[in-house]
Amino acid sequence: MSGSPVAGGRAAIVGSGPAGFYAAEFLLKAGLAVDVYERLPAPFGLVRYGVAPDHQSIKRVAAAFERTAKHPAFRFRGNVEIGRDLALEELRRAYHAVVLAYGAATDRHLGVPGEELAGSHAATAFVGWYNSHPDHEHDRYDLGHERAVVVGLGNVALDVARVLIRSPDELAPTDISDAALAALRASRVREVVLLGRRGPAEAAFDQGELADIVALAGVEVSVEGDVTFAVPEHAEAAVRKNAEYLATLPREPSGKSERRVRLRFLASPVELVGDAGRVTAIRFEDTELVENAGKVSARGTGRIHEMPAGLVIRSIGYQGLPLPGTPFDAKRAVIPHRLGRVLAADGAVMPGLYVTGWIKRGPSGLIGTNKPCAKETADEVVTDLEGLPVPPLVPDELDRLLAERGVRVVGYDDWHAIDAAEMARGTHKGKIRDKFPSVAELLAAAPD
Numbered sequence: 001m002s003g004s005p006v007a008g009g010r011a012a013i014v015g016s017g018p019a020g021f022y023a024a025e026f027l028l029k030a031g032l033a034v035d036v037y038e039r040l041p042a043p044f045g046l047v048r049y050g051v052a053p054d055h056q057s058i059k060r061v062a063a064a065f066e067r068t069a070k071h072p073a074f075r076f077r078g079n080v081e082i083g084r085d086l087a088l089e090e091l092r093r094a095y096h097a098v099v100l101a102y103g104a105a106t107d108r109h110l111g112v113p114g115e116e117l118a119g120s121h122a123a124t125a126f127v128g129w130y131n132s133h134p135d136h137e138h139d140r141y142d143l144g145h146e147r148a149v150v151v152g153l154g155n156v157a158l159d160v161a162r163v164l165i166r167s168p169d170e171l172a173p174t175d176i177s178d179a180a181l182a183a184l185r186a187s188r189v190r191e192v193v194l195l196g197r198r199g200p201a202e203a204a205f206d207q208g209e210l211a212d213i214v215a216l217a218g219v220e221v222s223v224e225g226d227v228t229f230a231v232p233e234h235a236e237a238a239v240r241k242n243a244e245y246l247a248t249l250p251r252e253p254s255g256k257s258e259r260r261v262r263l264r265f266l267a268s269p270v271e272l273v274g275d276a277g278r279v280t281a282i283r284f285e286d287t288e289l290v291e292n293a294g295k296v297s298a299r300g301t302g303r304i305h306e307m308p309a310g311l312v313i314r315s316i317g318y319q320g321l322p323l324p325g326t327p328f329d330a331k332r333a334v335i336p337h338r339l340g341r342v343l344a345a346d347g348a349v350m351p352g353l354y355v356t357g358w359i360k361r362g363p364s365g366l367i368g369t370n371k372p373c374a375k376e377t378a379d380e381v382v383t384d385l386e387g388l389p390v391p392p393l394v395p396d397e398l399d400r401l402l403a404e405r406g407v408r409v410v411g412y413d414d415w416h417a418i419d420a421a422e423m424a425r426g427t428h429k430g431k432i433r434d435k436f437p438s439v440a441e442l443l444a445a446a447p448d
């Protein structure tokens with residue numbers, strides 16, 4: 001993917017998370033000029049605002065994005081929200097290709113009574129809170145109860161459980177938000193129960209993530225529910241590894257550890273019980289597994305349990321949102337596409353409009369999964385480019401529009417200033433980084 005046919009081509013990417021940065025890398029390599037639009041003043045999406053603060057090694061992937069950003073044909077257009085500050089149509093008029101890489105901004109709902117009670121939260125919000133995401137600056141969590149329940153058994157559920165249960169002293173030197181650290185220092189949570197509606201062979205987390213919790217000092221992990229650890233003969237290696245590992249863990253807490261994480265399999269929430277508007281307990285139903293056409297699902301047995309809990313966090317997946325001007329598959333919460341080319345409602349390709357990352361394939365996979373996904377999309381952009389109409393506007397005209405609209409565009413040099421200021425604040429506080437928790441403070445750290 002290199003050479004002259006695409007020289008002079010330019011692409012806008014909407015979203016600066018891993019999906020956006022990998023797409024930028026491939027398009028730059030192919031000779032296009034790339035502008036990455038991001039609604040926040042800081043780049044890197046879930047690498048900055050999703051990956052847990054005690055998982056710094058995963059955050060190191062940002063170094064690869066920094067290398068991409070050094071390309072002379074790369075520009076960062078931070079603090080610009082497409083659909084608010086600029087219409088998608090305006091963007092499309094200034095670029096040959098627009099690649100939507102804006103991820104999955106919200107969370108799925110359980111759809112059970114009591115979900116809206118105080119003390120019931122989405123994991124996506126909790127993760128944003130401990131990571132200083134500006135959308136969650138003012139969020140508050142009541143950690144004044146001994147037991148917290150996390151619904152779901154994916155890697156995000158394990159992140160949430162680990163942050164809730166591990167010693168705050170171990171979190172203090174990370175880039176965790178000051179507000180979260182203070183709340184965790186005062187926390188009375190000593191037990192986190194994770195509810196999984198299916199069994200060990202269907203758990204969505206990775207074994208290594210659970211092993212990280214098992215390894216925490218003063219924390220005991222048990223596996224509960226009427227489960228077996230058998231896996232189908234042709235099960236994937238990761239499934240087998242999970243089940244074998246789970247089988248080695250105690251089947252109930254010994255009571256000897258100060259803090260506990262209990263994995264309760266075959267349990268599906270049916271109601272959040274409250275008092276005076278606050279959650280006080282979760283009611284869940286034992287399930288049994290049924291197999292249909294190779295798919296294993298959970299069916300209620302009618303046996304209901306009630307478990308007191310002062311905090312319930314649902315961690316049942318992220319959810320993508322539509323963007324005005326794009327088609328949307330509401331059932332799967334993704335933008336319909338063929339190999340990354342966006343498809344209109346009638347199935348026709350929308351010329352010059354592409355998609356990559358979670359808004360293309362749904363909210364699953366690790367950071368690296370975005371690389372082949374972005375490559376597929378970038379290849380289609382390059383294939384199409386010669387046949388795409390010449391855009392009637394140039395990007396500078398969008399900058400003029402943004403200035404007229406009072407939008408302060410954050411460039412990559414501005415981001416470097418923010419980055420340096422955060423690192424300096426971190427050094428001062430004994431943290432590896434101290435993130436600015438609001439858009440106003442992020443902007444104030446960038447020179448005018």
Ligand code: NAP
Pocket residue numbers: 109110151152153154155156157159196197198202203204205206209268269315316317318363364365366
């Ligand atoms: P996920 O892996 O899809 O897990 C969602 C969990 O919620 C599953 O256990 C699922 O159970 C459960 N669930 C869904 N609907 C439910 C319902 N109505 N009632 C009860 N349980 C329900 O999603 P995620 O944890 O949000 O993670 C998103 C992606 O990011 C994943 O690919 C994950 O691996 C990745 N990630 C990776 C890391 C890491 O590597 N450290 C960290 C965080 C996230 P069923 O299986 O029964 O549907």
